[in-house]
Amino acid sequence: MAITLRLIKGSELTFVEVDNNFKSVFYSSSLDGNELKLFYFPGDTSQSIDLSTFSTDTGSFLITGSIANGEITLTKGDSTTFNLVYNTGSFTGSFTGDGSGLTGTNGFPFTGSAQITGSLEVVGPTLIGSANSPSLNDTIQVTATGNGNIIYNVPTSSYEGAFFFYTAHSASNARAGTIVSTWIPGTSDVVFNETTTNDIGSTSVVNFTTILTGANMALTASVGSGVWTIKTIIKSI
Numbered sequence: 001m002a003i004t005l006r007l008i009k010g011s012e013l014t015f016v017e018v019d020n021n022f023k024s025v026f027y028s029s030s031l032d033g034n035e036l037k038l039f040y041f042p043g044d045t046s047q048s049i050d051l052s053t054f055s056t057d058t059g060s061f062l063i064t065g066s067i068a069n070g071e072i073t074l075t076k077g078d079s080t081t082f083n084l085v086y087n088t089g090s091f092t093g094s095f096t097g098d099g100s101g102l103t104g105t106n107g108f109p110f111t112g113s114a115q116i117t118g119s120l121e122v123v124g125p126t127l128i129g130s131a132n133s134p135s136l137n138d139t140i141q142v143t144a145t146g147n148g149n150i151i152y153n154v155p156t157s158s159y160e161g162a163f164f165f166y167t168a169h170s171a172s173n174a175r176a177g178t179i180v181s182t183w184i185p186g187t188s189d190v191v192f193n194e195t196t197t198n199d200i201g202s203t204s205v206v207n208f209t210t211i212l213t214g215a216n217m218a219l220t221a222s223v224g225s226g227v228w229t230i231k232t233i234i235k236s237i
Contacts, residue, residue, distance in 0.1 A: 037131075109197035118143055122227045136236040143229045144221045151208075154236045165233040166208075169228045173201030181210040183217050190217060206230075 003024050005018045013021075023041040030037045032189060035051040039045065064075045072084040127134035142151050154162050164179040177196035183189060192210040205224030210217060221230055 010099070048171075053065040072121055095182045128212065129205040133237070136145065136234065138234045139232065140234065142221070143231065144230050146221045147222040148228075149221045149223065151219040151221055151230060151232055152234050153213075153218050154234070155215060156183060156212065156217050157215060159217075162210075162217065162234065162236040165235075167222075167231050168203055168206050168228050170203075171201075173199070173203050173226075174198050175203040175206075179210070179219065181219070183210075183212060188212055 002015060003021050005107060006013055009017075026040050026047075027039040028039040029037075034050060036049040036051055038044045038049070040047070064184065066073050073081055074084070075081045098114070125136055125138040128137055129135045138152070140152055142149060144151075152164070153165075161180070161182040164181075165176075167176045167181065168174065175196050175198070177194055179192055179194045181192035183191075190210050190212050192208075205226065206228055207222050207224075208219060209222075210219055212218075219232070221228075
């Protein structure tokens with residue numbers, strides 16, 4: 001029985017037409033073995049569908065997965081498996097999550113080009129440049145009081161020079177500057193040069209120096225009075 005639509009008829013439906021529309025709709029169903037019954041008016045009139053005639057394929061569905069030693073192993077319904085290697089610089093597919101469940105990885109190497117639309121947030125030091133001579137890039141904020149405040153340590157065995165871009169603020173006193181330093185690894189030889197803006201207020205109580213301590217070159221700040229917030233961008237080569 002066809003359904004009568006008001007849109008097609010162009011006027012309101014009669015009660016009989018509404019009832020006939022409901023009679024055209026399955027109002028209930030039941031499953032008896034492989035037989036699916038669909039009930040409609042009048043009474044318990046039904047239409048049966050033999051589900052055993054439908055072919056099914058459960059072997060292609062992914063059932064379980066595991067991660068170990070840089071590979072994702074996926075198991076299908078027919079017990080066959082296939083692997084995705086995710087730490088060799090290539091990946092096909094998609095990934096959702098924070099990666100906290102991944103084990104057996106050593107970073108996520110990537111070869112090629114990437115286009116990012118939007119924002120990218122990287123927390124922690126980053127290495128940029130050629131594989132044999134990458135530059136160290138980082139930022140830090142230090143609250144400095146008194147003498148000997150270590151702003152940042154640079155490993156002398158990996159790098160031979162550092163560039164620091166800083167701001168120093170305390171209440172209505174502020175300045176910005178750059179510090180360039182280099183050293184001879186394995187010796188006590190280290191030099192630096194500082195260039196600053198003019199002061200807002202007075203920042204004469206804040207003095208920087210570079211020292212070699214253990215396996216690091218350290219940028220330090222001595223503060224004659226007050227509490228100073230020192231924010232620094234670090235680049236080292």
